[in-house]
Amino acid sequence: MKIAAYSVVPAEKPYFKRWSKEHQVEVKLIAAPLSQATLDEAAGCVGVCVQQPSALGDAAFYRRFAQMGLKYIGVRSAGIDFVDLAACQKNGIKVTNVPAYSxxxxxxxxxxxxxxxxxxxxxxxxxxxxxxxxxxxxxxxxxxxxxxxxxxxxxxxxxxxxxxxxxxxxxxxxxxxxxxxxxxxxxxxxxxxxxxxxxxxxxxxxxxxxxxxxxxxxxxxxxxxxxxxxxxxxxxxxxxxxxxxxxxxxxxxxxxxxxxxxxxxxxxxxxxxxxxxxxxxxxxxxxxxxxxTPHIAFYTATAVKNMVNIGLDNIYRQEIKKN
Known part of the structure; x- marks a missing residue:
């Protein structure tokens, strides 16, 4: 199993690496946000773990996402308004979030x-x-x-x-x-x-x-x-x-x-x-x-850790349950 994490900031990296080691799952860390231009970075992954203010893409983006074999969008925040849920449903993509990280x-x-x-x-x-x-x-x-x-x-x-x-x-x-x-x-x-x-x-x-x-x-x-x-x-x-x-x-x-x-x-x-x-x-x-303030109310050590861990857990558990 392999997961691609987008919009990764330095404070998140230790938690991503620790989770990867504990679960024996490769997590590819990508600093850029997820978009049509960066989607190829997720090739070979089961899903992506994202947190960003900008929309992921248009209908073509979600079609390509599914065609690449990607099955999950694990949002590591509560808000999911940047994800087109109708497009996800149409393309069989499962979406999760972290409603209570801190x-x-x-x-x-x-x-x-x-x-x-x-x-x-x-x-x-x-x-x-x-x-x-x-x-x-x-x-x-x-x-x-x-x-x-x-x-x-x-x-x-x-x-x-x-x-x-x-x-x-x-x-x-x-x-x-x-x-x-x-x-x-x-x-x-x-x-x-x-x-x-x-x-x-x-x-x-x-x-x-x-x-x-x-x-x-x-x-x-x-x-x-x-x-x-x-x-x-x-x-x-x-x-x-x-x-x-x-x-x-x-x-x-x-x-x-x-x-x-x-x-x-x-x-x-x-x-x-x-x-x-x-x-x-x-x-x-x-x-x-x-x-x-630049959307940093969440930005504490406790919240960042929980967002990373729960965001990845949501993808991991669905894939394990499926198999």
Whole structure:
């Protein structure tokens, strides 16, 4: 058995090598993402282990994938929106993911950004850069235990996020398609409109689907408190970026913490000349009340290890079971 792993970063290599040795399975490590141009690298493998923001390819890609004898796409992350599931089904390709590699890692990053924005750290740094060290009445902040945190989506990551905020004394409300009994002690279930209108911090934890694409847009920003902070640790496409920029520029909301952007595939995980960065990124990054990180909320030793091990296990177990 042989597996090809794409978009491999240095931090993952020790875990890939350890898993390969323990299971006596060859794992070919490839730094480039999976695409039509790199697919030949997987020749002779039973499947591929991938994690990337960009789409794998068009219908021809999936046909060729199957023709090469490849049977599995093991996504080593929770999100699988970059995989064409219909094309996989049509070509007999099985797709797996890692729904819970370390929910705490993402939850902690969201909390970190929210607290930094709540205490106006970026705005203070901007003032200090101009030699202003006095107490600015505009920058007085609130304490978390006095606030309402609203979660949209209450899966593994949303649940861990709820527990962290509740432990700090915040009121936590949540909108989710189903009522999950395991979180009853830390959240109050409500509807989408209530989360948008009542929350001081709004944290997004839903997958990107046609139904959720652009779910936070001009109308939602108008209904938020002007003191609200938006946190997106999920998928960039959930937020209408031009509407977000307008809301921030006009003071409709107080700040945003973003680990993901709708157009991130153009530049995240790459080294890009500063003058070639997208205009919307440059606009957001220049705002002292915005924090942007390059989709690295997951990037802890625990999460990376689990993503590699479970991603490979999913392929290995299916192939062993089949044989």
């Amino acid at each position: 929910p705490r890692a993402i939850a902690e990053m969201g909390l970190t950004q929210a607290l930094a924005l709540l205490r106006r750290l970026g705005e203070y740094r901007a003032e200090m850069a101009q030699g202003k060290f006095s107490l600015n009445p505009r920058l007085i902040s609130n304490e978390i235990y006095k606030l309402t945190v609203g979660l949209i989506g209450l899966g593994h990551i949303g649940g861990e996020t709820a527990r962290l905020y509740r432990a700090l004394g915040a009121r936590v409300i949540a909108y989710n398609r189903s009522h999950k009994i395991q979180y009853e002690s830390v959240v109050e279930y409500t509807d989408f409109a209530t989360v948008i209108a009542q929350s001081d911090i709004i944290s997004l934890h839903t997958p990107l689907t046609p139904a959720t694409n652009g779910m936070i847009g001009e109308e939602e920003f108008r209904k938020m408190k002007d003191s609200a902070i938006l946190i997106n640790m999920s998928r960039g496409g959930l937020v209408d970026t031009p509407a977000l920029i307008t809301a921030l520029q006009h003071g409709q909301i107080a700040g945003a913490g973003l680990d993901t952007l709708a157009n991130e595939a153009e530049f995240f995980r790459k080294d890009v000349p500063v003058d070639q960065l997208p205009a919307d990124y440059q606009t957001l990054a220049a705002m002292p009340n915005v924090i942007i």
